[in-house]
Amino acid sequence: MISYQSFEAWWWPYVFIAIAGWLATDIWRWLGVLVGNRLKQDSAALTWVRSVATALLAAVIAKLILYPVGELRNVPVEVRLVAVSVGFAAFLIFGKRIWVGIAVALGLLVAGQFLTSALIAAG
């Protein structure tokens, strides 16, 4: 099967990205336009589509936190969950201010990282 490493040519990775990246994402955007053009505002169908979109995004969020990529993998899952939960609670309590939620969550994540590395160092 052809893969990213299949050809030496400089342009091959770009073709690979165009097919597996650009085409694979923009097809859905184009379909979304065609569907969205037929949806009436304030219709039940639009409410359903919006609910599906929101639930999809929520699932993405949960996965980014529970099964992360990159450096975040090295932070214990308990630290991630506590940080995001307390951050979200703070966001709700302080009048749905997004920056409050983010500041609290990030602060707890960094504090949690310091704590775990200190615990590991203490053995």
Add this chain to the structure above:
Amino acid sequence: MSISSGQSGAFWFLKGARGIASLPAIILMSAFVGFCGFAVEAGVPLGEAVFMTGMIWALPAKVLLVGSILAGVSLPAAFITVALSSIRLMPMVAALIPEIRTEKTPTWLLLLLSHFIAITAYVFTMERIRDVPREHRVSFFAGFGMTVTTANIILVAVIYSTVANLPAMVAGALFFLTPVYFLTSIWASTRDRAGHIAMVVGLALGPLFHQVAPEFDILYAGLVGGTLAFVIDRFWKSGARS
């Protein structure tokens, strides 16, 4: 008023473009610093990282594509992985289009502009679009979408060579920023009860379906969770009425 309507289009385009200085745009740019670090770590060259940013634009799809490249999978397998994860763009675009278009908006223009729709543009637009006069909503969205996309393409090009020196703790925090930001901003911008139910159900179903069907987890969680939220909301409404 009709005399100034030509200028107004440009005015709203610029107003959208000024969204580059908003919290959503700044957070997205921080997330792109995180992505750039991931691309460097994975050995994706500068030109390709920049190309990806412009052509795919949606951050989760890019992360998956880089992951597929790292794993050395075949072109069809990479295509399917990215395509499956990007199905979510369809309902997002379908929900956004009725908010921004007028009866006169040509479909080709919407097809072209749809490229700039990803989670951040969706959240930003849904949050602010009610305050934009309907005939200028497309301009407003175009201004924001094009500016933020261009800014991130430049950002990736500029920071590529320095991002590898990012401390691990900062890199971890940057990856954490995205889900926390999505969680709070989508909650804040959701106006209907069905949306809030969908959010809670989706958060629970995402990991659940990940255990059962990891390839299609997002898709199942969205369809099942969204439909469930829609039905619960309908029952709630009819219950309140009777």
